[in-house]
Amino acid sequence: MTDNRKYEAQKREYEDPHEDVAPVPWILLLIIAGLFSWGAFYIFNTHFRYAATVGDHRVPADFAVPETEGGDIDGHQLYVAQCVACHQATGAGIPGVFPPLVGSEWVLRKPEVLVQILLHGISGEITVKGNKYNGVMPEFRDKFNDAELAAVATYLRTELGDNSVDPVSVDLVKAEREKTADKTDHWNGDADLAPMEE
Numbered sequence: 001m002t003d004n005r006k007y008e009a010q011k012r013e014y015e016d017p018h019e020d021v022a023p024v025p026w027i028l029l030l031i032i033a034g035l036f037s038w039g040a041f042y043i044f045n046t047h048f049r050y051a052a053t054v055g056d057h058r059v060p061a062d063f064a065v066p067e068t069e070g071g072d073i074d075g076h077q078l079y080v081a082q083c084v085a086c087h088q089a090t091g092a093g094i095p096g097v098f099p100p101l102v103g104s105e106w107v108l109r110k111p112e113v114l115v116q117i118l119l120h121g122i123s124g125e126i127t128v129k130g131n132k133y134n135g136v137m138p139e140f141r142d143k144f145n146d147a148e149l150a151a152v153a154t155y156l157r158t159e160l161g162d163n164s165v166d167p168v169s170v171d172l173v174k175a176e177r178e179k180t181a182d183k184t185d186h187w188n189g190d191a192d193l194a195p196m197e198e
């Protein structure tokens with residue numbers, strides 16, 4: 001095959017395929033532009049002439065627990081939610097691990113000390129009903145407001161097991177919280193708490 005004939009054969013071949021530039025159809029651009037300007041027009045021309053009369057009109061403030069009324073809060077419910085995992089439903093605790101609340105001197109003596117325990121928690125050795133415990137009791141100062149703390153403390157003192165001493169008022173909790181507002185760590189068991197009972 002001569003060079004010339006090779007060239008002729010090449011000339012008969014198809015071109016390599018390639019992609020053309022395919023412009024967006026103008027009709028589509030027109031529709032997009034139309035929708036866009038209709039949207040803008042709609043937003044600027046919408047006036048809410050009527051106050052909405054259906055729907056849930058409650059605001060967060062409606063759900064807030066009133067700080068000064070402890071009476072409506074269910075202390076038992078709070079105990080079940082926050083305390084039973086450790087102190088058990090009966091309040092008997094778990095021997096050697098979690099101290100009992102039923103018959104506990106810390107629950108039944110000064111309400112101020114009980115509130116301080118709940119506010120700031122305990123680490124370090126503490127003696128409850130003659131037995132020593134050395135665990136960690138979490139603090140509840142950020143979890144409970146004054147009314148909730150009063151409700152739990154009242155539940156512990158008046159309803160749990162056969163505990164039956166006077167209830168704890170919201171004002172007492174408030175005063176105790178203010179007294180130790182700067183405290184950021186746990187009470188150190190007997191060492192901190194026993195002197196407070198005197």
Ligand code: HEC
Pocket residue numbers: 078079082083084085086087097098099100101104105106107114117118122123124125126128133134135136137138140152156189
């Ligand atoms: C994570 C487990 C845990 C949770 C939850 C817990 N406690 Fe405690 N609590 C302890 C431990 C452990 C001690 C003993 C602390 C120590 O040994 O230093 C204790 C001690 C106490 C004491 C003083 C000792 C006694 O037995 O009287 C009181 C009162 C008390 N807790 C009440 C509560 C209440 C009320 C709640 C719920 C609001 C609660 N605790 C939640 C573990 C817990």
